[in-house]
Amino acid sequence: MSSAYGILGFGQALGEAYKVEDEISKYTTNIDKIKSWGYKYFYVAPPEVSQSDLAFQASKEALENSGMNAEDIDYIALAISEVPEHTLWDPACELQHKLGANKAEVQVFNQACTSGLMAFDAIAGKFAIHPEYKNVLIVTANRFCDDHKNRATYNAYLHSDGAVAAVLKRDHHHCKWITTETASDGMYAPILRNEWRVAVTSFVENNHTDHPASSLSEVHEQLMDFYKLVHIRNKLVVKYACQKAGIELSDLKKVIYLHDNENEMNDFAIEFNMPVDQTNANLASQFSHMGASDQLIGLKYYIETGELQNGDYVALIGIGSGMHWVCTLLQV
Template structure:
């Protein structure tokens, strides 16, 4: 088996979450479809306070991770910020802002905004920068989410309950803990418009009298995107499931391992039914996933997998030598898998 092109590992992890909120208690404020919400089986989600932005969360998580690694911001060569939603401002770089607030003034800053798989795909971004910049030794990878509530309903826009929070990983060249083995991404741009907000961009700008547009209900978007063609809708859903497995198999092939070698699958915080289908499609026990963590905290965008990795390491569910797959599906559509050897 040939090794990865660049040696890097995870030296420290940290996360920050908004205030915990009981899903059942808050549900009526977000949705009228309480039966659908109950079927997802989420117990709680996290909501940041007024005035707390995505970069505020990113800075806390990033700074804590550096402290845990025994490093200062001056040691950082690369800051990668992955976010799935809007940042605090338009025409503004939240990655550069995060770099400055951390005090990592000599670090390159990179922004990833490819939906909820960004925190997983970012490992490849770090490995690529390390390959082309041999002087880089330390990277700070941050996945963060702050729901933009005027446009995005936490409980109706998708099949997850969305949370606010951030997680960070300090990645160090040649570090021998949680070593990166491979990252694979499958992209199918035919579905790029599925999550698209109809106004707010250059093609259809916001206007002062245009009201407050919102991303629509997933069932309505599905029907509109596929023009009511039920067969195409079913093919789309089948494609999502097939590629969840295909991207893991591709990452395993690149790393010279098999899917059966993977000890744990840390997926984005989808609902209970989707986790059951994922386990079935992968041919693994549900207990080898992070389903309980997902239902306890909600979907925290690009932070899910880093939070799961931290929790499973701290609990002893992942130990030396274990192979872990960080996986995600994101609008675009993207399917991503990163393999790490603990």
């Protein structure tokens, strides 16, 4: 059975927009450092709005924009970058119920910022082995948990809240999925691990760790090796995806990466030997980092503004804790 599919329509739900220069002092005193990252705006959902709420809002809009009813959906892929609001609880089933998509099979993807990109591959598999599946809903959602982490100091990104959804249709010719390539390396699994925190209620803090602290020089050496590896594997997964499609890197109209800081976006463009405006650096500065939603925000934006036209190839690229490097290749 064919696994071919394309994107019928998009939906989006964002937190409230804040200017970095006006609001960042509420999160850190190191304002110059945050400004040096180049982010102009970030989005924060009200305390009462959860990750699942954002996913639901984006999904409703995607269905409306696609002329589709929830009952028409056969499979829902919910991709999240943070942990769910509760333990022993399935946010994809919650989304299915709230939408009224009662016949849909559902699944959660939780590989951090690569979750949505990995879901594209799984969706192709669902279409291939389920001939009765005609319509799929993919949803990427990110809701930063301010009670447990600081969105301005947690790492080298400024974190935002938002969700994007897309309705995918079997054999649809617009924005066709071509392939997804993934490279995984468990050597770096502990890098972003939280020892005891969850999204809603903290467990009792446990100071025990199975990973004794390394010396500063060892940590620095490991981080430098990792930094080099990020760029190498980003390019590698894109290269493999292009080879599968029978195209060259130079055939890509746009390369959409996660919303990294300004310096990293420039380095990313250099690694790919392309001008920075061929990446999504302009959107990264306007939205800040929305976890698994970054790439779909860019795809939606560039299609709606006409920067991506019919026939253009676009690569969606991400890196996520695990570690995973993923490229999903689409043809508009």
